[in-house]
Amino acid sequence: xxxxxxxxxxxxxxxxxxxxxxxxxxxxxxxxxxxxxxxxxxxxxxxxxxxxxxxxxxxxxxxxxxxxxxxxxxxxxxxxxxxxxxxxxxxxxxxxxxxxxxxxxxxxxxxxxxxxxxxxxxxxxxxxxxxxxxxxxxxxxxxxxxxxxxxxxxxxxxxxxxxxxxxxxxxxxxxxxxxxxxxxxxxxxxxxxxxxxxxxxxxxxxxxxxxxxxxxxxxxxxxxxxxxxxxxxxxxxxxxxxxxxxxxxxxxxxxxxxxxxxxxxxxxxxxxxxxxxxxxxxxxxxxxxxxxxxxxxxxxxxxxxxxxxxxxxxxxxxxxxxx
Amino acid sequence: xxxxxxxxxxxxxxxxxxxxxxxxxxxxxxxxxxxxxxxxxxxxxxxxxxxxxxxxxxxxxxxxxxxxxxxxxxxxxxxxxxxxxxxxxxxxxxxxxxxxxxxxxxxxxxxxxxxxxxxxxxxxxxxxxxxxxxxxxxxxxxxxxxxxxxxxxxxxxxxxxxxxxxxxxxxxxxxxxxxxxxxxxxxxxxxxxxxxxxxxxxxxxxxxxxxxxxxxxxxxxxxxxxxxxxxxxxxxxxxxxxxxxxxxxxxxxxxxxxxxxxxxxxxxxxxxxxxxxxxxxxxxxxxxxxxxxxxxxxxxxxxxxxxxxxxxxxxxxxxxxxxxxxxxxxxxxxxxxxxxxxxxxxxxxxxxxxxxxxxxxxxxxxxxxxxxxxxxxxxxxxxxxxxxxxxxxxxxxxxxxxxxxxxxxxxxxxxxxxxxxxxxxxxxxxxxxxxxxxxxxxxxxxxxxxxxxxxxxxxxxxxxxxxxxxxxxxxxxxxxxxxxxxxxxxxxxxxxxxxxxxxxx
Numbered sequence: 064x065x066x067x068x069x070x071x072x073x074x075x076x077x078x079x080x081x082x083x084x085x086x087x088x089x090x091x092x093x094x095x096x097x098x099x100x101x102x103x104x105x106x107x108x109x110x111x112x113x114x115x116x117x118x119x120x121x122x123x124x125x126x127x128x129x130x131x132x133x134x135x136x137x138x139x140x141x142x143x144x145x146x147x148x149x150x151x152x153x154x155x156x157x158x159x160x161x162x163x164x165x166x167x168x169x170x171x172x173x174x175x176x177x178x179x180x181x182x183x184x185x186x187x188x189x190x191x192x193x194x195x196x197x198x199x200x201x202x203x204x205x206x207x208x209x210x211x212x213x214x215x216x217x218x219x220x221x222x223x224x225x226x227x228x229x230x231x232x233x234x235x236x237x238x239x240x241x242x243x244x245x246x247x248x249x250x251x252x253x254x255x256x257x258x259x260x261x262x263x264x265x266x267x268x269x270x271x272x273x274x275x276x277x278x279x280x281x282x283x284x285x286x287x288x289x290x291x292x293x294x295x296x297x298x299x300x301x302x303x304x305x306x307x308x309x310x311x312x313x314x315x316x317x318x319x320x321x322x323x324x325x326x327x328x329x330x331x332x333x334x335x336x337x338x339x340x341x342x343x344x345x346x347x348x349x350x351x352x353x354x355x356x357x358x359x360x361x362x363x364x365x366x367x368x369x370x371x372x373x374x375x376x377x378x379x380x381x382x383x384x385x386x
Numbered sequence: 387x388x389x390x391x392x393x394x395x396x397x398x399x400x401x402x403x404x405x406x407x408x409x410x411x412x413x414x415x416x417x418x419x420x421x422x423x424x425x426x427x428x429x430x431x432x433x434x435x436x437x438x439x440x441x442x443x444x445x446x447x448x449x450x451x452x453x454x455x456x457x458x459x460x461x462x463x464x465x466x467x468x469x470x471x472x473x474x475x476x477x478x479x480x481x482x483x484x485x486x487x488x489x490x491x492x493x494x495x496x497x498x499x500x501x502x503x504x505x506x507x508x509x510x511x512x513x514x515x516x517x518x519x520x521x522x523x524x525x526x527x528x529x530x531x532x533x534x535x536x537x538x539x540x541x542x543x544x545x546x547x548x549x550x551x552x553x554x555x556x557x558x559x560x561x562x563x564x565x566x567x568x569x570x571x572x573x574x575x576x577x578x579x580x581x582x583x584x585x586x587x588x589x590x591x592x593x594x595x596x597x598x599x600x601x602x603x604x605x606x607x608x609x610x611x612x613x614x615x616x617x618x619x620x621x622x623x624x625x626x627x628x629x630x631x632x633x634x635x636x637x638x639x640x641x642x643x644x645x646x647x648x649x650x651x652x653x654x655x656x657x658x659x660x661x662x663x664x665x666x667x668x669x670x671x672x673x674x675x676x677x678x679x680x681x682x683x684x685x686x687x688x689x690x691x692x693x694x695x696x697x698x699x700x701x702x703x704x705x706x707x708x709x710x711x712x713x714x715x716x717x718x719x720x721x722x723x724x725x726x727x728x729x730x731x732x733x734x735x736x737x738x739x740x741x742x743x744x745x746x747x748x749x750x751x752x753x754x755x756x757x758x759x760x761x762x763x764x765x766x767x768x769x770x771x772x773x774x775x776x777x778x779x780x781x782x783x784x785x786x787x788x789x790x791x792x793x794x795x796x797x798x799x800x801x802x803x804x805x806x807x808x809x810x811x812x813x814x815x816x817x818x819x820x821x822x823x824x825x826x827x828x829x830x831x832x833x834x835x836x837x838x839x840x841x842x843x844x845x846x847x848x849x850x851x852x853x854x855x856x857x858x859x860x861x862x863x864x865x866x867x868x869x870x871x872x873x874x875x876x877x878x879x880x881x882x883x884x885x886x887x888x889x890x891x
Contacts, residue, residue, distance in 0.1 A: 257749045257757035264746055267735045274694060274732050275746045275801065276718025334737055 086379050087328055087343040094350045102357040110353070112231055115239035116304060118349035120145070121319050122242045122342065123297040126249045127176075127290030128320040129341045133253075134286050135266045135333025136183060136190035141294040141320060143201035144175050145313030148298035150205050153214035153221075153308030161220030169295045175201060176291020177284065184283035194287075198317070205310035213309035221306070228303035238300045243342075245293065250338035262286060266333025323348050326376045347376065392456030395420045395583040396441065396552055401450035403436055410436045411607045413450070416585075418552070423574060423584045425594040425615070428604035429627055429820035434587050437604070438554045441585075442474045443467035454552075468494065471551035475541050475558055483530040488512035490529055491544045515543045520569050534561045535680050542570070546577075553577065554585045559593060560817050563680040563846050564881065571597050589820060591620050592849065603627055627821055635825055636853030637832040643856070644670045646706075648840040649722075649809045654690060654700030660864045661686045664700070668809065668840035673831060675855025676844040677880045683864040684844045685727055688811045692724040693717045704808060718747065723802030727813035727844070729791070733798040736787040740779060741768045743786055743797050748804040771800045776826055792823025799830065809840040816850060828854055848877045862886045 098105045105111075124141045131138045148168050155164035175197065182193035216225055228238050235243075253259035261282055265272045273279045297316075302308040321331075327344030329336025351372055355365045396418040403411040411433045418424040426434050439445045441452065443461030452459050454470055461467045467474075481490050488509040513525035521539045529537060538561050545553060555574075559567040574584055574597060588594055594601065595615060602612040603626040610626045647667035654664040661683045668674050676684050689695040691702065693711035702709050704720055711717040717724070726732035735743050745752065745764055752763040768782045775796045779789060786797055795816070802810055815831065816824045831854060835841050845851040851858060858870040860883035868883035879889055 255758050255761070257753055257759060260742065260745070260749070260759070264735055264738065264742065267737050268731075270732045271726075271735055272746070274692075274714050274724060274726055276714045277746070278713070278715050334735075 087326065087340045087347070087376075090326075090376055090379065091343045091347050091350070094347060094354070098350060098354045098357070102354070104357055105354070108234060110357070112234070112236045112239075114349055114353045115242075116229075116236045117352075118345050119236070119238045119242040120297045120301040120304075120313075121316055121323070121348075122345040123245055123293050123300065124313075124316055125320040125323040125341055125345050126245055126338060127293035128317070129324045129327070129329060129336055129338060130249065130253075130262060130286050131190070131290050132321070132324050132329055132331060133262045133266045133333055133336055134283060135269065136283070136286065137194065137321070137331070138176075138179065138287060138290045139191065139194040139317045140175070140179055140197035140201055141290060141297075142313035142316035142318075143198045143205065144172060144291055144294035145298045145301060145316060146310050147175075147201040147205035147208070148172055148295045149302040149308035149312045150209040150214055150310055151308070152299050152302050153216060154208065156216055156221045156224065157214075157218045161223060164220060165299060168299055169292055172291040172293070172295025172298070173288050174291070176288040176294070179291075180284035180287030183287060184280040190287075202310065209308065209310045211310065213307040213311075215307045216302075224299070224303035225306045228300060238304060241296070241300060245296070246338050246342045253338055258282075263334055266335070268334075319348060322373050326373060347372075390420060390455070392453065393420075394418060394453070395422075395455055396585075397451075397453040397456075398437070398441065399451050399453075401437065401440060401452070402448045403433075403440060403445065404448060409607060411440075411447075414604065414607070414609045415612070416602055416609070417612065418583045418585060419599075420583060421578055421581045422599045423578050423586055423597050425598035425601045426585055426587045426604065427591075427594065427601060427623060427627055429822055432604040432627075432820075433607045434604055435556060438474060438556065438585060438587065441467070441552070442472050442554060468548060471549055472554070473545035473548065473550040473552070474554040474556070475538075475545045476556050481529045481537055481540060481544075484528065486526050486528055487516070487523060487532070487540050487543075488525040490540055491515065491525075491547050493544070494548070512543070512547075515547060516540075519543060519546075519573050521566075533681065535563075535566055538562070542573075550582065552583045552585065554587075556587045557589065557818060558586075559588065559590065561680070563678075563682075563884075564848065564877075565679050565885070567593065589818070589824075590847070591623060594623075595620065624821060635821075635828070637829045639673070639832065639854075639856060643672050644838070646670075647703075648705060648838070650703040651691060652701040652703070654687070654702075655698040656686060656690050656864075657696040657698045659698070661690055662865050664690075664866060666859055666866060666869075668842060670838040670840060671835050672857070673835050673841045673843055673855050675851040675858040676842060676861060677846075677848075677851050677858050677884060678861035678867075679884050680846065682861040682884065684861050685813055686864070687861065688724065688813055688842070688844060691717075692722060692811060694724070721806060721808040723747075723805075723807040723810040725798050725802065725810070725812040725815070727817060729794055729798055729817070734786045734794055737785060739783045739785055740772065740777065740789075740797055741765070741782040744768050744771055744800045744804055747801050751805075767804060771804055775800050775803070775830065790820070790823075792819040792827075795819050795827065796823065796830075799827070803830075803834065807834075807839055809842070810834060811842045811844070813844045814847075815843060815845065815854075816847065824850075848880060851880070852877075860884055 124145065127141060128138055148171055151171060152164060152168045155167055179193045179197045182188040183190050230237055232240060261277055265279055265282060269279060301312055323344035324336060324341050326347055327336060327340035351369055352365065355368060394417045398416040401411050401414045414437060416437065428434050436445060440447045443464045443466045446462065459470055461470060491512045492508050509525050516523050516525060519539060523536050523539060529540065538558065542558065559570060562570065578584060586598060598615050600612060600614050601618065601623065603610045603623060605627060648670040650667040652665050655662050664687055678684050686695065690697050693713045693716050702711060709720045730736060741764065745768065752767060753759045765782065772782060777793050777796045779793065786794055815827050831841060831843065843851065843854055852875040856872060858875065858880065859866045860868045860880055862884060867886060870879055882889055
């Protein structure tokens with residue numbers, strides 16, 4: 064009898080089932096078709112590559128957010144870390160050789176993430192509170208070190224980064240390639256590596272994980288450190304694209320990242336979600352902004368539409384999970 | 387006072403119900419008299435819960451007839467059921483953790499009553515209700531702070547807080563020790579004598595024969611008959627439940643016992659001072675039973691050994707070497723396994739697949755040094771365990787929350803069988819598990835012991851612990867009060883030690 068229920072339905076029912084199962088990808092495809100129909104500018108190389116460049120920074124941050132959310136946590140500090148480290152990278156790139164500047168920035172990201180990771184994992188602080196505190200601390204430090212104004216790249220290393228960030232390889236913007244590589248690595252780690260297994264297990268039942276002999280605190284610490292490191296990469300990418308580091312960068316990125324992860328079908332309770340769907344979530348959010356721009360919708364109504372679409376996307380997933 | 391219109395308080399006839407294409411009940415009859423305790427028996431998945439959920443209005447029947455005191459009823463939701471005087475105590479606790487005991491008991495009235503609540507009166511009424519049951523619980527306490535036993539009592543009080551005519555209890559004693567269970571039975575007999583009809587679902591045949599007036603057995607959604615308890619014996623009931631003879635509930639204990647202990651604990655104290663001065667040893671191939679009342683410190687002691695709780699002092703010796711278990715990670719490293727009594731919260735990962743559940747302890751043999759998992763090896767490993775433990779599932783990708791209690795418990799065990807263990811601690815191995823799966827689990831424990839593993843089994847189920855253990859340690863107030871060798875295994879001896887009495891000479 065069980066096989067009868069599990070058997071894939073055929074015909075129309077089968078298609079519907081398939082669509083519901085892969086609903087994030089389906090919404091994405093639908094949006095692409097819709098965009099192409101209503102605007103003839105949409106499918107131009109300039110527009111698409113701009114779109115990809117715009118979403119890459121938030122996208123990289125979203126992957127870190129996904130890993131944290133899989134454990135049942137949340138990281139509100141990522142947007143501020145992007146601001147602080149964009150400033151730090153701009154200062155560093157003018158001071159030391161480029162590889163060293165990149166390395167130090169990423170190490171700083173790891174350290175900042177470790178700070179909230181330590182509070183959450185070893186001081187049992189609520190993730191929301193620990194990362195909220197780091198969010199205001201990092202933003203404040205960003206303003207202090209930049210003295211409130213953007214720091215412009217002014218070195219050969221800076222010029223190199225800025226060229227890299229604004230060029231494409233085989234029509235794909237370089238920074239989008241960086242983003243896609245991070246998505247691929249995360250997807251592989253979450254699916255095929257013990258690390259991913261443990262992160263998902265912890266999110267679905269932390270006590271059972273502990274009683275299975277897993278060092279829950281260590282992995283909790285690690286996911287925030289990874290999220291901080293990815294925020295550092297996002298900071299480098301974002302600063303390079305605009306040739307400067309500003310303490311006003313990354314405002315509300317943590318919220319966009321959470322939205323992207325949720326649109327990608329992840330559960331805020333942890334234990335459910337994957338990297339490819341988060342990529343789709345990021346692209347969906349980016350597409351919405353892009354279409355509305357092409358339609359000349361002013362920025363305030365854009366925010367309303369964006370919120371509405373987030374709700375619709377999540378409601379759509381509820382239909383699937385009820386099946 | 388209601389007028390008695392019919393011989394039966396509840397008459398369910400020809401009840402049929404299916405979920406999708408799965409037929410759960412096929413023409414089931416259930417007749418319960420006024421002032422009667424009627425036991426509903428059957429293996430997990432036989433349809434017991436569905437049947438009572440139809441009576442209480444959680445589910446609606448597809449076909450059939452329900453008469454309450456001779457009048458046809460069709461409860462559409464639980465509120466309808468309550469209005470008709472049908473109350474249910476479910477297996478899964480349904481209390482609101484952040485509210486007080488009194489608020490929980492009268493929760494259903496909070497919405498319906500006047501604008502202002504008379505908290506004083508509610509708390510007083512609740513306290514009287516609990517006192518009348520003979521349990522000590524403060525009605526103004528917050529439910530979160532109660533023990534699982536106390537929560538179950540509150541659940542029962544809640545069901546009795548209205549004008550209940552039909553009380554349905556689904557496995558009410560799983561968390562109770564024999565002493566508390568006895569208290570519950572006294573209450574049920576009193577309620578019965580007051581004219582209440584009680585439908586009692588349980589896997590414990592001893593309980594059933596102690597309190598039930600009549601029995602209905604369900605097997606695969608069909609009732610295999612109703613009879614008076616006095617006209618039937620245990621073996622007949624088991625035969626009706628599983629459809630075969632049952633002569634080997636417990637395996638013959640034939641594990642090779644070597645006389646050098648595989649595990650020894652000396653002077654173990656817990657950091658909170660409750661568990662104190664624990665010393666005992668386990669031989670390879672031996673099954674040591676730990677008995678005692680709820681709250682005697684059995685689970686706490688197990689968690690200390692396993693490193694899940696903090697120790698104050700004490701020495702653990704495994705295979706002659708002193709080991710430290712400051713965390714479950716350490717314990718697992720030393721090849722000690724622990725199966726929790728709280729399957730859903732601490733044992734399995736409900737939303738994850740069987741494969742992911744079983745592999746959680748055994749990544750080493752199936753992954754490379756960078757942690758990448760060999761999927762083929764993993765599947766082979768998991769399939770072998772599913773076959774060995776006879777876990778009933780269409781595939782290893784099935785999520786554990788879709789399995790029955792018995793199969794979930796097997797998954798919790800499989801986790802520790804997938805690696806080599808030297809010592810396995812199993813807390814309540816068969817809580818909420820049907821007879822068929824119970825037998826399989828007992829044989830499994832026996833097989834594990836045969837390999838020379840030391841096994842510690844904690845159980846509140848007296849026949850179980852006497853059937854499976856080679857030796858029983860009885861705990862009382864946080865320490866081991868007495869030890870019983872096999873020839874002294876009797877329920878009386880265990881109970882005497884459990885309440886801090888010496889054995890009769």
